[in-house]
Amino acid sequence: MSRLIAHLDMDAFYASVELLRYPELKGLPVVIGGGRRHQPALRDDGTREFSTLRSYVGRGVITTATYEARARGVHSGMGLMKAAALAPDAVLLPTDFDEYRRYSRLFKAAVAEIAPHIEDRGIDEIYIDLSDMPGAQEAIGHDAMGGVRALAQAIKDNVRRATGLSCSIGVTPNKLLSKLCSDLEKPDGLTLLAEGDLEARLWPLPAKRINGIGPKANAKLELFGIRTIGELAAADPQWLISQFGESYGAWLHDAAHGHDTRPVVTYSEPKSLSRETTFERDLHARQDRERLGDIFTRLCEQVAADLARKGYVGKTIGLKLRYDNFKTVTRDHTLPHYTDDAKVIRHAAGQCLKRVPLERRLRLLGVRVGSLCKASEVPAAGLQTGPATSEKATPYTLPLF
Structure with missing residues (x-):
């Protein structure tokens, strides 16, 4: 029996999620990567007013773009100012990672309903081992790969039913070839490759x-x-x-030569969970203290929510800062007990903050929780839900934010 490994990649994932929310933008060049100030405004007549790249000023980068925008030369990772020169009329939308994560969970659950042997590779892509799936190795009529073709199409159909989104799938004997093939017929593609097809189709x-x-x-x-x-x-x-x-x-x-023996790894424990954000403009620790404090607290709350949703607790709290000169510094603080409490995470990250210089302006802030353990495996006595006893006598104050 031959291996049948699929790579599923959601099509322009973030942009496609936004088009579900704003269907009037379908068929237009749309770029995702703006901040909250680029949230669409509701007009008096009930229609929406959208920002465009033409008016953008800043140092943000494109997270993703619709295929119509890509046809104009813009792509992920490109600076928005450069993209504005190529596609000034492209619509600019803010990123909404909470919504993208929600749709990520939906599409992966839809795949698992049909084929449960999944390796999670990120928010918008997975590998699937179809080798042992009933009917996958069978021919249908004159199509030697008819069985796996029907199975892959059923996966695509179920993803669309559950999310309203399209995906592209490549099915080959291994992960390396499948990832390559999933990109060949985008969007909404289905590419199958047998071992003998390598020279003609990929070389x-x-x-x-x-x-x-x-x-x-x-x-x-x-x-x-x-x-x-x-x-x-x-x-x-x-x-x-x-x-x-x-x-x-x-x-x-x-x-x-298309050789790759890596297995599909269906599960691995995460080592850490983190949240970070890049500011639209550099922020000063003193002059922008209130705004930085709000962002800092929100990041801690978000990573605490991620821990709770995934059922983990952690002991090592980490801070990440990137200055306006692009130098990045990190600091860690290990707690005596595990936690998934936002206030505890905020407090420990604040202790890390006291150990970094804050004279330069900041362009990125991040919070990480490591040394993870399943919450169900930690007794109540091993959890921390408030400041450590030794710290209670000292009021919680930070030098700046």
């Missing part, structure tokens, strides 16, 4: 399409005249090792 593609070949490696390959997956497959493996190192060089050879 003509650019080498950078392989997940794991980044910009630096791709640039180096191009210097040697290697631009396609087929050209990479034809390269001598020992030469690749001499140029890229033993491990990565051998991997490049294997990847170009």
Whole structure:
């Protein structure tokens, strides 16, 4: 029996969720990445007024964009000011990660109703092992892969029923090829690849399409005249090792030939949970103290809610700051007991804050809870729901926010 591994990728996920909320934007170039001030305004006649990139001023970056916006040259990670020059009339919407996480849970539950062997790879993508699913290995008529094709289509249909969103699926013998194939027919694609199809269907593609070949490696390959997956497959493996190192060089050879033995890992315990935000403008610890304090508290409340929803508690509270010169600092504080209490997390993160310089303006703030344990496995005596006893005598004050 051959392996049948699927990679499911939601189509322009954040943007698609927003189009469910604002259906009048369907078919228009839409960019997600603005702050709260770009929330649509309701007009007197009941219609909505949307911000556009034309009026954007700031240093934000695109989180995602609709396919209509991508056709104009904008893409994830691009600065919004640069995107404004390419697509000034594109609609700009704020990010709403709580809503995206809700839809993420919905689509994964819809997949699990049909195929439960899932590896979670993030908010908008998963791997699915279909090898043992009833009927997946069977042919339907003259279609040797008819059984798995019908199964993958049933998964796509169930995701759309549960969420109203489309996804693209690639099904191949392994994870590496499936991730590559799920991107070939977007949006709403379904791509199946048998072992014998590699040379005809994938070797003509650019080498950078392989997940794991980044910009630096791709640039180096191009210097040697290697631009396609087929050209990479034809390269001598020992030469690749001499140029890229033993491990990565051998991997490049294997990847170009479609070799990947990694299993679908259905579950792994998270090591930490975190929340962070990048400000639209740099904030000063003293001049913007009230705003920073509100953001700080909200991040702690959000990560506490994440812990409660997932059933975890943690002991190590971490703080992350990025200054206006892009230098990033982190600090940790380990509690004597586990907690998922927002006030305890806020207090411990505040202790971390006292240990970092705050003279420069800030562009990012984050809070993390690590050393996680299942809440059900911790006795009540091991939980902390208020400030530690030794700290009660000292009022909780921070030097700035």
